[in-house]
Amino acid sequence: MNEARPTTVRLQKLSWAFTQSAVLFAAIEADFFSAVSSHGKSIEAIAEALSITEQNTQRMIVALLTLDLIERDGEGFRNAPDVERFLVTEKPSYAGKWVHWFHHQWNAWGELGQRLQSDGPEATLGFYNEGFTVAHARRYHEATASVGRGAARKFLREVDLTGRRKLLDLGGGSGAYSIEAAKRYPELTAVVLDLPEVVVISREFIAENDVSGQVTAEPCDFTADDFPSGADVILMNSNLPQYSGEIIQLVVQKAFDALAPGGEMHICGEMVNEDWDGPLIPAMCTIHGALFNSTALPHTPSDCIGYFEQAGFQDVKVREFIPDILQHITGRKPDKA
Ligand SMILES: C[S@@+](CC[C@H](N)C(=O)[O-])C[C@H]1O[C@@H](n2cnc3c(N)ncnc32)[C@H](O)[C@@H]1O
Secondary structure, eight states, X not given: OOOOOOOSHHHHHHHTHHHHHHHHHHHHHHTHHXXXXXXXXXXXXXXXXXXXXXXXXXXXXXXXXXXXXXXXXXXXXEEOHHHHHHSSTTSTTOOHHHHTGGGGGHHHHHTHXXXXXXXXXXXXXXXXXXXXXXXXXXXHHHHHHHHHHHHHHHHHHXXXXXXXXXXXXXXXXXXXXXXXXXXXXXXXXXXEEEOHHHHHHHHHHHHHTTOTTTEEEEEOOTTTSOOOSOEEEEEEOSOGGGSOHHHHHHHHHHHHHHEEEEEEEEXXXXXXXTTSOOOHHHHHHTTHHHHHOOOOOOOOHHHHHHHHHHHTOEEEEEEEEETTXXXXXXXXXXXXX
């Protein structure tokens, strides 16, 4: 009855939301959080450590306090716990390259309105089609590896691969999951399958991690090429939102056909919930189709269960993997398919 009269406040805040990303990107570029960590006792000390003016330091401090990225600490400042762990450069847990990664899409998002008008033919590989060079793939996977290795270790704490012999890692990128799996299971071999520009980088990561005896990387477009046979585990992580349901169904079917009887498939991917009203990152990922002319469409847990069951998988289950970002779906190929 007495419904509050709508105001423009929420809309104005949303229209300013891009400035939050800008502040975060700028702070990472300036290494602001490392300065707060080591020189947080005053604005003057932070400014001196960063060689930026006290005025600009003060401006950033106000924005970062407002975004809860830093906190007051007596007369000075300290980083919020997640910032201290992941955005201070010298920490082994540094993930700034990933948190900063989407800065390169700044101009594309600024053109979203124009790009929505496009009705050109969709390209299966979307943004992997154009200008995707080895140098770009190296920057991309230095970024993905900074979070992927931690995610892979979490995955392996939660999924027992004891007794498994051969893993295929579709779109394996830096090889994070294969490398961590090889370290944990000395009897396991793994093949990272990825686009040709990426495989060059996967091989660098494999060599750096001393797992060349167990992990290899081969060029493959998983939407089009055949998969090697004999695997008893297939992963496809962080690839869902780039593709339509039709293409994911095809890939899941190819994986099912390639798996040994009794084998298992896992997809950790960005799924939107059943009502399509979130979470934020999977929802925004679905816009990629308009931004990069790909086939991207939203996938819900029910959609994904459908892809697996239609392919012939049993014991299909979905659970949360990385809260609000990645859901994990798994299924098992029957012993006698
Ligand atoms: C977001 S990264 C994820 C990398 C890795 N799975 C992880 O979770 O750390 C997606 C990867 O999938 C690869 N990819 C996307 N489409 C592909 C396709 N059609 N065939 C092979 N690889 C593909 C990309 O090149 C990229 O390396």
